[in-house]
Amino acid sequence: MTTTNRTSHPIALRDATVTDPFWASRQELVRTQVIPYQWNALNDNVPGAAPSYCMHNFKAAAAQNAEHHKEGKAFVPPKYTFRGFEALPDDPAHPDSDKFYGFVFQDTDFSKWIEAVGYSLTHHPDADLEATADTAIDIVCAAQLDNGYLDTYYILNGMDRHFTNLKDHHELYCFGHLTEGAIAYYQATGKRKLLDAACRFADYIDSRFGTADGKLHGYPGHEIAEMALVKLAETTGEQRYADLAEYFVRQRGRQPLYFELEDRRRAREDGRNYAPREQNYAYYQADKPITEQTEALGHAVRAAYFYAGAADVARLTGDSDLLASCERLWRNIVDRKIYITGGIGATHMGEAFSFDYDLPNDTAYSESCAAIALAFFARRMLEIQPKSEYADVMESALYNTTLAGMALDGKSFFYVNPLEVVPEACHRDERKAHVKPVRQKWFGCACCPPNIARIVEDVQQYAYTIGDDSSTLYVHLYMGGGVHARLSGTDVRLDVMSDMPWSGKGSVAVGFDAGDSASDASKDAVFTIALRLPAWAGGETASDAVTVRGRDDISRVIRDGYLYLTGAWHDGDVVDFDFPMPVHMVAANPFVREDAGKVAFVRGPLAYCAEGVDNGANLHLLHADTARIASDPSCVSVDRIVFHAGAVAQDEQGLGEVDAVDMPMTTLAIPAWREVEDSAQTSALYHDWRPAERKTTTATLIPYFAWANRGENEMTVFLRG
Amino acid sequence: MTTTNRTSHPIALRDATVTDPFWASRQELVRTQVIPYQWNALNDNVPGAAPSYCMHNFKAAAAQNAEHHKEGKAFVPPKYTFRGFEALPDDPAHPDSDKFYGFVFQDTDFSKWIEAVGYSLTHHPDADLEATADTAIDIVCAAQLDNGYLDTYYILNGMDRHFTNLKDHHELYCFGHLTEGAIAYYQATGKRKLLDAACRFADYIDSRFGTADGKLHGYPGHEIAEMALVKLAETTGEQRYADLAEYFVRQRGRQPLYFELEDRRRAREDGRNYAPREQNYAYYQADKPITEQTEALGHAVRAAYFYAGAADVARLTGDSDLLASCERLWRNIVDRKIYITGGIGATHMGEAFSFDYDLPNDTAYSESCAAIALAFFARRMLEIQPKSEYADVMESALYNTTLAGMALDGKSFFYVNPLEVVPEACHRDERKAHVKPVRQKWFGCACCPPNIARIVEDVQQYAYTIGDDSSTLYVHLYMGGGVHARLSGTDVRLDVMSDMPWSGKGSVAVGFDAGDSASDASKDAVFTIALRLPAWAGGETASDAVTVRGRDDISRVIRDGYLYLTGAWHDGDVVDFDFPMPVHMVAANPFVREDAGKVAFVRGPLAYCAEGVDNGANLHLLHADTARIASDPSCVSVDRIVFHAGAVAQDEQGLGEVDAVDMPMTTLAIPAWREVEDSAQTSALYHDWRPAERKTTTATLIPYFAWANRGENEMTVFLRG
Known part of the structure; x- marks a missing residue:
């Protein structure tokens, strides 16, 4: 890759704070409203809401494990029977203590919660919350099988069929979320228990999947494991996890199509004919390899998670073909398939991308999760190559559709974010049944609220990246707060003042952390602050709006929509910006x-x-x-x-x-x-x-x-x- | 009713001909293309098309009957098992000879065909076609049970459950179509066999349904029997049939809701909970009595068939409340729910009316059958009270959406008649999966093509009605052709010259039929010709465009959009019209x-x-x-x-x-x-x-x-x- 010299990586969450009223208040809502609500929800303690059964399932699996260990007998799992995508007890209040309930991906209710908890604890220590989380982690880890497998759907319903329906049964998706949650909690608390569980699950998956003979040549039905494995590799230093991510990205859509093989086998077992015309492997981004994909297709969340994971792998491997694929799919989204609200997924049929330029306002799907997924993708593209377009789109996805997903009191949520609503049509027109004119308290399929929670609590990781040369700090989003970074061997602190999104005026103050022998306040340090020049401010012409107070010896270079300010910075230097916001x-x-x-x-x-x-x-x-x-x-x-x-x-x-x-x-x-x-x-x-x-x-x-x-x-x- | 003095009735089909190139060519297409195609279709002889199994079912039922009669044993019907709404054989080409296949309403494929055949034979005698029809009628009648019941779905699947699912199983709908077909064939040929079968079926239904204790208090799930029974009463002079129609119209939607009782019983039998929220009895126009209905709701074909039947009953009974209901529902359709193409049914969800003013162009349903149903309703309202608005709407429904349902070569058909089509959207946007950018050859659910066939072959019955005072001939539509009518005791012939729909210019020539002693060509006859003043020509101001050649003693009265020309007409008088057509x-x-x-x-x-x-x-x-x-x-x-x-x-x-x-x-x-x-x-x-x-x-x-x-x-x- 020609761009390697400009790759960057996100700031550690603990090194960045958000203090401006806009984002700080959103984070406070998530901390005080959403996280406690989520915990109640996944413990079936929300009056009037459909139970999640998430913790129930972990407890049931843990009890089954304990029984097995106590007896010291060979594990005889129940014989698998498919009970539908959402299995529910006859009496919602009294589930059988040994049965799985909920969607096949119900485990992720916990994983998303623990991820948000991890982010929250990073900035807001809370012994009670941490104790609650530890208890939950104990239960979850007790559900893990000896071989590392950890998905309660199959543990309770029958391990004889695990990894036989990758297309629809979300095991690898559950693994991905578990891993992201485990990493967040480990980074917040230093506690390894859940991280180790994720590693054991990853090791088991690694032992079962791959191109080698005797291994399963499959990949996730719902992507996320790709991103999670890269993060796990970078957290643990274990290259095998990165290789597994790369395998998942590259194997997807190769002939013979793995999902087609699964479907044909299932049809055979059920005595049905396999109906090729009914299949839509593009829904799963699995109809052809990513290097042959030219159009963003299928389920929008799956797609953007996949592209984000592919970008991670492209960054790690430096594979220019893979990067070109990511860029091609990015262009298709940005040039043909994105709403002006940063939302993606124009049709509720499959919660999916529609065809080029088909962007209905009133029947839009534009799922909150899909906007979040797009932000994931955008930040990973930024890491590879800082181009302001990536940050422009990421910013729009975060400030518009992501935030629209949550009410201003943090208590109700949208899945679907239409651009035009007529309440009577929502109530009376079944074509718009997916469009709600008011937010809902919670969802049986609870993906969006916890996804909003985890990205809001983590939003500062979208604002900054650090160049892999360790001499450049990129400011992608202007949110008030502070960031610590070691740049050119010096511990630097930037304090950002900002009134975003209401005005484009603000400042970045440079400070050297006290107590660091290498960063004497009286000394200079040579590094680069790269400020994004937002498209809404006029793009590169907006560089005129940036001044370094009293310094004319700081070099100014504009490249790909960023203003690179390089020089010998003093403690107390201030960069002022006043981006026009017409x-x-x-x-x-x-x-x-x-x-x-x-x-x-x-x-x-x-x-x-x-x-x-x-x-x-x-x-x-x-x-x-x-x-x-x-x-x-x-x-x-x-x-x-x-x-x-x-x-x-x-x-x-x-x-x-x-x-x-x-x-x-x-x-x-x-x-x-x-x-x-x-x-x-x-x-x-x-x-x-x-x-x-x-x-x-x-x-x-x-x-x-x-x-x-x-x-x-x-x-x-x-x-x- | 205050309007009784202006009620009118349709001309007998045999008394009116269509000769103008526009409609004559449509009728010729139906006669030469559609009717033979239909016959092949209902005998499963269309290569490449899904078999209908319609005649198969009648033959299977007839064979079962014959077996029963031969053995002289008590009839032991098969025990009923529901095999889904469209039962199909394992091998489409080899159906079991004793089984029912197709939709529950598959019998109507025959009934609609025989109706079109009857209309066609009226004007175009065809011994071969008549012989074919007679053979088919023999088969159909052989399927009838001794008690008069004639619906092969239950005869073959198990009579123990007949009349237990009126809501969805279409038995009374099948009866209605059978009756309409039987009347058409009888009127064309004078042959009573099928008519008698229809009467026996009607008698059986009459014996089973009604408000009396011990009778079923139900009504049709899909309306049409109401119209058919009135027609049967008027054809046979049997008042019981009119009373049964009235019962069906008045009972519908009364508490307790019959369909809810059925649903609750079925839920109980299946061990399910009855889910009130999942029910939509308005889909069937059965949520409240018609006298309380204020909005046209539900399946558009069902609705308009129902309103047409209700109008028939209002006309027969003179019930002003019922008429007011028909007028109210008409107003709702015409003021809020009709496309400019004369189509109704704005949503494919339930093929139904949407809410007021919701008339999407690109996802319209606007089924061909619904436009035809609206023409049925309009003509019946015209019969009660000649108001040009009814004819304006009827004309629009016929010339636009009805005709759009058939290709210009008569070989392919639309169900759905959108007002805006982008082929890519039809192919790639599942929200528009019901919208076809090109017509299809035939349909598994073959309602629209035969419905178009029967109304096209019968279209002159929409052009004229005769006042019940027998002194007024109403001309509602201007189509070239002739009409015979006995007016004020004289046999009158009107010859209409017209270039509709291309120009508003034409003439109506008055003649007295030769050979009728009462209509000596030299004598006068006093009667009224009432000409509709079309809204598109300016409505009542268009009366200036009508002149009676050389006669200034013919009185001209305008009422409700009709110009009533009354006087002593001579043989050879000519009324010229030149309606502006801006x-x-x-x-x-x-x-x-x-x-x-x-x-x-x-x-x-x-x-x-x-x-x-x-x-x-x-x-x-x-x-x-x-x-x-x-x-x-x-x-x-x-x-x-x-x-x-x-x-x-x-x-x-x-x-x-x-x-x-x-x-x-x-x-x-x-x-x-x-x-x-x-x-x-x-x-x-x-x-x-x-x-x-x-x-x-x-x-x-x-x-x-x-x-x-x-x-x-x-x-x-x-x-x-």
Whole structure:
């Protein structure tokens, strides 16, 4: 790879803090609301919510193990019987103590929780929480088989069939999440118990999978193990884990297709005909090798997890073909398949990518998890090659769709993040049954809330990377806080002041950590601070907005959207930035049919939207005055307000209720007009065309992430022009 | 009812002919293509098509009957087992000779065919076809049980369960179609065999259903029996059949809900819990009595069949509440739920009505059968009270969506009639899997093609009704041909010259039939000719376009959109009409979100559309120059052309192929502009808004019914303004 000299790696979480009100308040919500709620949820202690059975399953598996060990007999597992993708007890409150319940991937409820716990403990020690986590870890580890296998679905349902349905039964996905959780907890606490369990599971998988004769030539049905194995390799220094990740990435989609072999065998065993036309291996990114894939296809979370893992492997191996594949798939997403909210996955059919330029606003899937997955992918591409486009997209995914997934009180969540909602359509049109007009408390398939929790608690790891040359600190996202890094042999501290996402003004103060003999405050240290020049600020032209206070001897080099500031830094140096944050009135590519004739408003990293509560119903009759705004952008008013969340929701089940929350926010007031509709209710369904009667008005737009916090109402990101 | 004095009834089919090239050619297609194809289909003789098993089932039931009678033993039917809604043999080519195959309503394949055959024979005697029909009728009648029951699904699968799943198992629907077919064949040939069978089945149903104790208090899951029973009553003079129809209409939706009782019993028998939330009795129009229904809901074909039957009963009983219900549901459809193409049923979920004003163009269901059902409903409302709106809607349903259901060569068919098609979306977007960009040869569930066949062969019955006072002949639709009627005691013949739907010019010539002593050519006869004043011609203002040649003593009264011409008519009198047929540029009610900012073009009864083959791809970038057209309507050019159908289709299965057909047609050329898209493929997905670069062009619009006859391509009815 020609770019090796610019690869970088994330900062350790413990070395970066977030102190700005925006992200700190999100992290506080996750710590105080989501993590305790999750713990209750996975212990089936949330009144009114469907039980998770996650800890139940681990306990049942642990008891089975204990029984086996006590008797000292050869382990005779139950004979496998498939009980459906979501097995539930007859009486939800009284599950059988020896049975598995929930989705095949139910174990991951724990793994995602422990990951968020690990991140939280890093910055916010909490002895009670740590004790709870240790207890949970004891239970989980007690469920592990002697050979290292640890997936309660098969342990309880019958080990005779483990690794026989990789396509749909998520064992390797469970392994991946377990590993990510174990690493987070180990890094936070130094406790190795769960990490060791993950390693034993990894060792078992490594012993079973590979290209060698006698090994299974398969790979995960739902990707994540690739990323997790790379992280495990980097945490433990064990090369075998990196090799296994590489094997999973390269083997995927090779002929003969492993999932097809599985399907054919299952059909044979069931006495059915194998129906090739019913199969969609592209859903799993497993129809062809990644090096032959030209279009982002299939389940969006799976896809982006896979691309992220492939990027990790490309970085480790320096394989330019693999990197080119990642870049190609990235381009397809960014040029053809991403919403302006940073969301991906245009169709609920398979929670998947649709075809190029097919980006419906009202039936969008745009799962919160998929935006998070895209951030994973983006940061890994950044590690390989710092290009501001990666950070621009990552920032949009984080500030818009990821945050929109959680209510401002941290108590309810969206899976699906549409760009246009008409509540009546959600309630009455089954085509939009997946689109909820208000957030829900929790989900049977609880992927999005814990995924939001783990990325929010970990968000500073997306803000900074350190060049592998150990002399460059990259600032990708501007969030207030501090970062410690050893650069050119000196322990450096950067203190970032930022009012993001509300303004582009801030500073980076350089300090040398006291007490470090190598970093005497009076000495200089030569290193590079690389600041991203955001596209929303004008890209590379925004370098003018960056000044180093009182220093003209710091060299300035612009490359791929980053401003590299290199020189002999003093303790107390300050870099000021004042990135312009104009309101962009944005149109989509003309091939995007659903946005034809429409505009959206973006300011800084934030996409904006109009809600009915501010603008009245029938938002489709509201037009942005595009001509006026284009000729005089200053007619758009940017207002700093305090946003009051917390209207009582309309939903009969009490969904969508949001506690009263006041949050500083920037809203937009744009010149607009409404089609007059006074007599529409009583007039004919069709009439001879006449120009619309216009009523001039001002439309109020709020940040997309804040929608649906004031009761059920209409919302649209794109306005007619 | 206050309107009794204006009720009318349809002309007998034998008394009206169609001779104009437009409808005569459609009828010829049905006679020469569809009816023979149907016969082959229901005998499983169509190579490459899934077998119907319809005649197989009748033969199997007949054989079972014969066996029973031969042995003289008490009939021991097979014990019922439900084999799924579409039971199929292991080897499609070799069905077991004693088993039922196909959908539960498979018998209706025969019934719809025999109905079309009856209509065809009326005007086009064909000894071979009649002999074939008689043979088929022999088989069908041999399947009838001694008690009159005649539905092969239960006869073969187990009579112990007949009439236990009215909600979903279509027995009364099969009865209804059988009866309609039997009446048509009887009226065409005078042969009573099938009619008698229908009467015996009706008698059996009458003996089993009703409000009396010991009777079943149920009603059809899929309506049609209501209409059929009224027709049977009027054909046979048997009041019991009318009473049974009235019972079905009035009982429907009464508490306790019969379908809920059925569902609860089935759940109990299956050991399941009854899940009220999963039930949608509104799908069956059975959630409340019709007199409490305010919104057209549920499966659109079921709904419109039901409303048509209710209108029949309202007419017979003079019940003003029932009529008010029909009028209320009609208003809801016409004011909120009908496409500009005369189609109904906005969602494929349940093939159903969506909520008010929800009329998506690209995911429309708009089933051909539903447009036909709407024509049934409209004509029945016309019979009760001649109001031109009923005929306007009926005309639109017939000329647009009904005809669009059949290719111009009569060989392929649409179920679903979208108003906007992008082939790539149909192929790649599962949300549009129900939308086909080209017509299909036949369907496993063969409802639409035979329904089109029966209404096309019978279309003149929609053109005329005769006032119950026997002195008024209503002309609802202007189709070239002749009609005989006895008016005020005189046998009158009207010869209609018309060039519909291409021009509004034509004439109605009055003649007295020779050889009738009461109608001496030299004598006068006093009666009324009531001509509909079409909305597309300006409604009642169009009365100026009607003149009676050389007669100023004929009185002219306008009422409810009809011009009543009354006087002493002479043999040879001619009424000329020259209805203006301007091009209407039509907008939808502002509450129709999907049509916001768009216009459609309508001329006469025809809705027009743009196809890619004429206008290039990316029709969403094509704009009608609304301002110019509104200020100078003459800039729209109306072109009489010969339309060449027959491009080879793109579909890999050969679907959508259309034989070369040349058809005279009127197309529109409208001033338009296109957004320039030259660099769209290579440009960013989102960009700062700028006014669209416009390229002036002319858009070519063709009649909607003629779309998809020139290969697979884009189509849209609504253009952006």
